Amino acid sequence: MIMNKYRLMIPGPTPTPPQVAVAGALPLVDERIPQFAALFDRVLGNLRRVFGTAHDVLVFASSTTGSMEGAIANLFSPGDRVVVVDNGFFAARWVAIARAYQLDVVELAQPWGTVVDNVEVARTLDADPTIRAAICVHCETSTGAVSDLAGFGAATAGVLSIADAASSLGALPVRADDWGLDVVVSGCHKALMTPPGLSFVSVSERAWRAQAVATLPRFYFDWRAAKVAMDHGGTPWTPAVGLIVQLDAALVHLFDEGLDAVAERHVRLGRSVRAAVKALGLTPLAADDDANAVVTAAVCPPYLDAAKLTAALLDGHGVQMSAGYAELANRLIRIGHCGYVDRYDVVVAVAALEQALHDEGHPVEMGAAVAAAQAAYGPASRAVRT
Numbered sequence: 001m002i003m004n005k006y007r008l009m010i011p012g013p014t015p016t017p018p019q020v021a022v023a024g025a026l027p028l029v030d031e032r033i034p035q036f037a038a039l040f041d042r043v044l045g046n047l048r049r050v051f052g053t054a055h056d057v058l059v060f061a062s063s064t065t066g067s068m069e070g071a072i073a074n075l076f077s078p079g080d081r082v083v084v085v086d087n088g089f090f091a092a093r094w095v096a097i098a099r100a101y102q103l104d105v106v107e108l109a110q111p112w113g114t115v116v117d118n119v120e121v122a123r124t125l126d127a128d129p130t131i132r133a134a135i136c137v138h139c140e141t142s143t144g145a146v147s148d149l150a151g152f153g154a155a156t157a158g159v160l161s162i163a164d165a166a167s168s169l170g171a172l173p174v175r176a177d178d179w180g181l182d183v184v185v186s187g188c189h190k191a192l193m194t195p196p197g198l199s200f201v202s203v204s205e206r207a208w209r210a211q212a213v214a215t216l217p218r219f220y221f222d223w224r225a226a227k228v229a230m231d232h233g234g235t236p237w238t239p240a241v242g243l244i245v246q247l248d249a250a251l252v253h254l255f256d257e258g259l260d261a262v263a264e265r266h267v268r269l270g271r272s273v274r275a276a277v278k279a280l281g282l283t284p285l286a287a288d289d290d291a292n293a294v295v296t297a298a299v300c301p302p303y304l305d306a307a308k309l310t311a312a313l314l315d316g317h318g319v320q321m322s323a324g325y326a327e328l329a330n331r332l333i334r335i336g337h338c339g340y341v342d343r344y345d346v347v348v349a350v351a352a353l354e355q356a357l358h359d360e361g362h363p364v365e366m367g368a369a370v371a372a373a374q375a376a377y378g379p380a381s382r383a384v385r386t
């Protein structure tokens with residue numbers, strides 16, 4: 001058997017930088033010692049910078065879905081009416097959670113691959129003053145479409161706004177305060193380059209006021225309990241100590257590169273992957289737009305089964321990509337390019353895709369995807385070695 005290295009090119013979990021892996025090997029510490037409180041405080045400060053907020057960011061030991069559920073449970077009472085823009089698999093999860101908590105959900109269904117229609121959101125809110133909140137996903141990871149969150153904040157100024165930045169936070173700019181977003185949720189294992197297990201939520205003053213009067217039951221994800229503990233340097237329940245130490249290393253790594261440079265790298269990676277995919281005769285599902293810089297979902301021709309293709313990529317080349325979700329499970333191949341990913345990760349990944357497509361009988365010109373990826377990424381702007 002011939003060795004292939006394992007290369008993780010999915011939109012989460014993502015590869016961890018060496019510093020983050022090393023931090024995971026350190027001996028565990030008691031969460032009650034002052035050294036951990038200081039580290040946690042630094043993490044919270046850095047998270048606030050990534051969220052673009054001067055308000056609270058709360059940390060929970062869960063994947064992002066925990067903080068999605070927590071947002072619903074903390075902000076609402078049974079029967080509250082909310083709008084959810086449903087343009088993909090993760091947006092649909094918001095609909096499901098809100099319904100599970102007996103909210104009255106107005107679902108704005110949009111085709112997969114499209115971005116949030118902020119005009120329609122504003123129109124819906126204008127037409128129904130009983131709606132209390134609006135929810136959307138920033139980067140819909142099932143399609144690669146990245147929506148305009150500043151526009152969403154403006155369209156929802158009169159109600160609570162909730163944005164899911166699970167895959168975008170740490171890759172693309174998020175400015176919760178400037179954009180008027182009351183609540184933003186995310187997790188650590190995508191662009192924040194940490195193994196899975198932490199979720200975050202930013203909470204505006206208006207969201208705290210809503211939380212104070214909301215009656216849905218909550219316990220583990222009770223924001224007030226988290227805030228009281230956080231203000232005393234900790235968490236109400238046992239924190240995921242090891243992951244928080246790793247997240248600290250990841251955030252230091254992120255700020256060493258700088259948020260602007262990180263965003264520019266992601267834009268270039270997105271261009272590079274879309275160019276490669278097109279050179280292979282596949283079609284990006286979302287628009288060929290610089291905004292779509294986190295994950296690229298490529299539509300396969302009908303004679304190719306995307307699930308089989310990802311299996312062939314893994315078995316034959318060691319390259320891990322994702323197939324699609326739901327009805328698009330066998331139609332989409334999703335390439336993650338968020339977090340600790342550079343241009344040459346993309347070059348290797350598309351070289352493997354080229355070979356795998358060729359082996360499946362799909363006509364490709366060998367080297368075309370690699371050339372397209374290289375050309376679209378463009379010249380080095382600044383060589384940083386990490």
Ligand SMILES: Cc1ncc(COP(=O)(O)O)c(C=O)c1O
Pocket residue numbers: 012063064065066090137139140141142164165166167187
């Ligand atoms: C946009 C988005 N929202 C929510 C989630 C849910 O996260 P998890 O399944 O890690 O709880 C994900 C995970 O992929 C996501 O991409």
